[in-house]
Amino acid sequence: MDLLRFFTAGNVDDGKSTLIGRLLYDSNSISTDIIETLTRQSKTTGTNTEIDLALLTDGLRAEREQGITIDVAYKYFSTDKRKFIIADTPGHIQYTRNMFTGASNANLAIILVDARNGITDQTKRHSIISAILGMPHVLVCINKMDLVDYSEEKYKQIESDYLTFAKQLNLKDISFIPASALAGDNVVTKSDKMSWYKGKPLLEFLETIEIVEAKQTDVSRFQVQYVIRPQTDDLHDYRGFAGRVVSGSYQKGQKVTVLPSGIETTIDKIEVNQQEVELAETNTPVVLHLKDDVDISRGNSIVPTEHLPKTEKEVTATICWMDNAAYIPGQKILLQQNSFRTKAVVKEVISKIDIHSFTQLESDGAMKLNDICKVLIKTAEPISFDSYADNRNSGSFILINENTNNTIAAGTID
């Protein structure tokens, strides 16, 4: 059994929470006591259905009172075929940063469209964010088909509008499903009201789609998280570099380079849970031992000598500004790429991306909450990186305000 992480995006009234509620409810993932609570709540705050399925994901009191989703909520369910992790992200404009957050770990985006309204500005924004974050699969779920009399014509129109718009985005794998979350059409079971639709219902689609790991080259990457040094009598010389194989694989005897120092050495030993192994694949937590006694600390990269990432003090990147406080030109910040952290400064705001047309606008140098900009960043220490398009892990970073400690931006390297 494997794992699929997906995120859902849509307008406030597209019925996103209802769709998730329906998936959980119809796949028997909700316990009776939660249903009891829901029935009770639905009577006081709920809308028109017997059980307001949206209440399943609206977790915090403010959300229940206002009837909106204010933050990323994670939900879990599994079928015989797969385990699913859903990041439910709010649609309204002021929370674009949460969508970035939910989308960053997902391999599939479900973008909800209200069949009555067709493609809206928000649909475009969600798609553009999916494109920037290199989403391997995009599913456009055309919801509320019951309110357009299950019209094939309406569905075809939206499908064609979306494909026209998406052409410029370079999205890889786009699928469409007509559905009604409220009525349960094409969510878990196939709808008998849309016989013209020959595809799978949503759940079956999710169970069977072949997952492409996002933007993963086979080039091997590893960053040191922590140095294990027991310093006991019997393990006096033990010095292991603990971290995760970010991409590709590592094997015993492989020639590697430590970055940013550039020192070349060889992998002497690979340990997984204290067992020595010959080969460690992507995502395995390992402890690497090197032949030579090299000075290595947290955040350093150990990479194959024949496939080095770039190591520079300047990167061009697309960033989403996430802080309530706007960017102050010249402000000192920290850049964190996995376990590597360095002081940095935004040297130039090159352009601003129009989130509704995906065009680059001339920048006035300002960046505020939810802006997506192309920037030039200068770092104090050299950073070893790949382009985000080649590697989701070594090509992504966050920016931290040194004063407030807040995460103020997230970026993908060009």
Add this chain to the structure above:
Amino acid sequence: MDYIQDKEEIMKNKDYLDELEAEAIYILREVAGQFDRPALLFSGGKDSICLVHLALKAFRPGKFPFPLVHVDTGHNFEEAITYRDNLAKQLDEKLIVRYVTDTIKAKKLQDGKGKFPSRNGLQTYTLLDVIEEFEFDACIGGARRDEEKARAKERIFSVRDEFGQWDPKMQRPELWNIYNGKVNKGENVRVFPISNWTELDVWNYIKREKIELPSIYFTHERECILTENGQLMNTNEFVTIEEKDVVVKKKVRYRTVGDMTCTAAVESEAYTVDDIIKELKEAKISERGATRMDDRVSEAAMEDRKKGGYF
């Protein structure tokens, strides 16, 4: 070409538990790398037992870069306490225990009242005190997002202010595998490495890794009060038994190991981990709903406790 085929083969055999485990180990190592004085909050329950198991995989042959810390309410099950002490001894890791009973005396607090006196609110005081005493800047906990609605919205690195408070509207965005644990002195970060695990995942992992648990997780005979809403509450020295109470002897087990006064037992025939997994797959009642009296108080009970500094 050969390489790609190999890779497909690997993907086919990939177990989602490997992915959850790798994520948790990664998070534990980030804690070790980012903080000066972290701690692992250990309760003797299955979730924190899994955390210790994951820490072994993350840091051995080295020592844990943090002590185990237990806030002992004085209402704990003896089996959990014995397990805790044995585990710390066996692993030769540092264990710090602080007692809610001591906090009640020192701070002249009002102890839990009523038929099932709860110290749930009170343990927050002890927790905040022990964080202050050792100046912990990170506290690793075994909370999972599937447990409760407020937890579903909490970050893996969850920043608390100097009063231990959680502000759900001011959470740091958390992207990719990048965790920002930077805090000012006096603040701390609660870290939840198994956020993405469900109750069933935890049991499947316990099975796969052959992790030993306190005996109360498995079915045994126990004297209980059958409450009006159908919950089975263990009879013990802290619970007042009245004449009208229906006291029954049942075959029960515990799904969570909380305080004896506010954790209900469930009737069960599950004597092994396999039995439990089978039972869970058929179970209709969620974990906290089945066993926690404290969450039933209001819809926002957990949210309020977390904002106040609770785990």
